[in-house]
Structures are given as C-alpha cells and as structure tokens.
Amino acid sequence: MNITTFIIVSVIKTALVLFVLLTAVAYTVWLERKVVGHMQNRWGPTRVGPFGLLQPAADGIKFLFKEDLTPPHVYKPLYIAAPMLAVIFAVTSIAVIPFGNWFSVGNFRTPFQITDVNIGLLVVLGITSLGVYGVALSGWSSNSKYSLLGGLRASAQMVSYEIALGLSLVGVLILAGTFSLRGIVEAQAGHFWGFIPNWFIFRGGQFVAFFIYLTAAYAETNRIPFDLPEAETELVAGYHTEYSAMKFAMFFMAEYANMITVACLASLLFLGGWSGPLFGPSWLQQLLPLLWFFLRVFGFLFVYIWVRGTLPRFRYDQLMAFGWKFLLPLAIANLVVTALVVVLKP
C-alpha cells in the first residue's frame, strides 16, 4: 500500500468510526432513558419520532442553540479547555479498537480497525488515564465548592481504581502473550472440551479478573454505583455544575464514549471479540463478525444501564475501602494465581 492510499483509507476509516461512535453515543443515551424508564414503570422518551427515536437529534439541536453561559467567577482558559479535553481523550482511544476481521475487495485488504499497534491495550489505558484531567480541571476552574468537591472526588477515585483495573488485565496479558488487541482476540480462537469457546473469561480463573475489570471500569467512567463525582443529592451536579449548553453536552458525550470503550475492551479481552458462527456468501462472512461484536458491546451497555437502574450509590469511605482493601488485593491474588497456573502448566 503506498502512502497516498494509506492516507485516504485512514481518513475514510477515521471519519466512519467517528460517525458510528458519536451516533452510538447519542443512541446509548436514548437506550438508557428508555430502559431506566421501563425499569421505573415509566415510558421514557416517546414524543419525538417513533419510540422517541429522534430524541437524541432533538437534544443535540437543543444543546447547540441554548445560551452558552460562562459564570463570571471561573478561570476561563481551563474552564473552556476542560470539556474539550474530556471529549478528546474519550474519543481518541477508539482508534486502536478492532471491530472485526479483515475487509477485502479484490486486491485491497484492510482490517476493521483504524490502526493496529502492538501496544494497543497500553494505548487505551494511557489515553483513559489522561481522561481524568477533563474532570479534575473542570472542577477546579469552575471556582465553585460543588464543582471542586466533585473534581477532587473524581481524581481520587479514578487514580485509585485505575490500579485495580490495570492489574486485572495482566492475567489476560499473561495468557495471550501480546499487547495487541487483535492478537488477544486471535489467542481466544477455538474451543476446549469440544464445545466451550476459548474465551479468557472461562480460562485460568479469569472470571475473577472479569469481575474486577467491570467493577473498576464502572468507577473509572463515574457511573452508578460509583457516581460520587456528580452525586446530585449532595453536589448539585458535581464537576459540571457550572456548565451549560454544548460544554455540558461534551461531558455527557465523554461519559458515554468512555462507556462504549469499556464495553468494547471487555468484549475483546474476555469474550473473544468478534468470534461467532460464520455462514453464507463471502461478503456476509466479512460483515458477520461486526454483528457479533456489536451484540457483545450492546450487552455490556445494557448491563451498565441495568446496574444504574438497580444499585444505590456508595458512601465515599465505602468507595475508597472497596477499591483499596478489596479490589486491589483480589487483583493481585488473581495475578499471582494466573502466573502460577501458566508457569506450572506442562
């Protein structure tokens, strides 16, 4: 592939993935309102379009045309930069996520992924670890007590749970022997005992790692039951109290984009990525992996919303104790056991 085709293909893929991601973000909001609504015996959005399906578009237009208030007491440069940082870091990590196998037409062949790097997992972890700046800086620059408390809580919580999250993935890395997300998915091909798929969730006690990852990821994305940074009953809206219109929408988009990244990563690392039955003509065989991947991601997003509709919020000391005294030791134990299993296995 020469450089011109490379650039054209990359631009097209980036635009496509960005479009799909932002649409998915909008419709995850719709899904959440709908599902939580039904869980609470309400209808959720119904007025705009059939089943309220045009609600995200209406919300988008509303956010764009609302008055963009900037309170007089804020520290302006960071107040404006913070939501942008949040949304940039949330969207960037999708660049290394693979969605399916290879796409080929004639001689042309490209993976369903913007770029495959051999440290893919570390790139995702690195970018998500930078995401805390958006939240922390918005809390500080708003110059209001609720925002500051929310920002402080968010940075403490995200730094704490990042350790358990990172450690829970080491077991998978030991079993797969690579940082490349595509390589990790390929390491999960096939079956054992004839019928159980070779997914990491079933192998070497990684079910524990899966539990730790999912819990820590909920805390990383500031979702219920770990949504203390924006606990509305005590902090109004936490770190985005002083934001309105599109700037507020950016925080919203960042949160849902992060949820989607977490769902993608959980599917890739523990549930075999895009593996599934392939049948039919060759074009269908190329596109089916996308469907299987999408179904897994949808499942994880549904669980996210289900948890939100079910669990109450933690108290702050419970949150810290849970992270440091339960999840972290469990992650270390899981790591040691996995390493022993791999070393002792003939």
Next chain:
Amino acid sequence: MLHLILFSVFGLVCVGGAVNLLLQRHPINSALSLVVVMGALAVEFLLLGAEFVAAIQVIVYAGAVMVLFVFVIMLLNAGEEERTSGSRVAWLLGIPAVLAGMVIVCWALLARSNAGVAAIGALPGHPADIAQLLFHQFLLPFEVTSVLVLIAIMGAVVLAARPESVERTKREG
C-alpha cells in the same frame, strides 16, 4: 525525513513546555505545562521505536503522577505566585552555570563519534526485550528499587499520620 521533522517538532514542544512551566505564575498552569513536557517526551520515545516506554511514560507520569500534582494544587487551592526579579547572585552565577552545563553535556555527547546518533528503532522497544533487561540483567537493582519505594511509602505514612489518629488506632486496635 518525516520522522526527523516530527522529532524536531516534538522536541521544540518539549522545550517550550519546560520554559512555559517556569514562566507561568499559576501553579496549575505550570503543572499542566509539565504534562505537555511528559507527553512530548512520550512521542519522542515512540519515534525512537521504544513504544512500551512511551506508553508507560504516559500512563505513569502524565496519567498518575501529574494527576496527583494537580490534585494537591486543587486541594491546597494554591493561588498565583508573586513574580520577583530574583537575587543578583542568581543572575550572575545561574545563567553562566546553566550555559556551562549545557556545553559540557553537548560536548560529552558529541565527543564520542557514535554516541550522538540514535537510529530509529535503536532503543529496546518490544516489551519482551524490556522484560528481559528488568527481570534478568537488572533483577537485583529492580527488586532493591521496589524495597526503596516501600520504605518511602512507609515514611510518608509515618509523617502524615497525626499523633491523635495514631492514638485512636491503638485504642481501637
């Protein structure tokens, strides 16, 4: 060629961030400049082919250490610093000393004919290579460093624990 251009650009970003760190009067702006320096350094590592080091640079320094810096600045609510013109000794001795230091470093690098040039991909980039170095060749220093970190953590706990909270812990067992 593209590598060289990118390398120079991010080198300039790195130096610019470092200078900005010194010039800013607000602690939080200085801390964020340091984040920019860390990020630019990570890109330089990436361009030299040390992907793993680049990723760790971002995760550890930009993503964890600097977040704690910002956290502390937020917690203390540190205000703007006053700008002073500095002492005359600092002006007379500091700038020549910095220049002399730079000259010595440049001379030491350029005096050896092959030390001034690092080819792209010359650094051990693959995680397996780094693991070999850490867990075989430098196993003892690696483990000693972990003990050192443990001692530092214990020291911090001892220093930070106020006497009354220690008393309470003793009473309550």
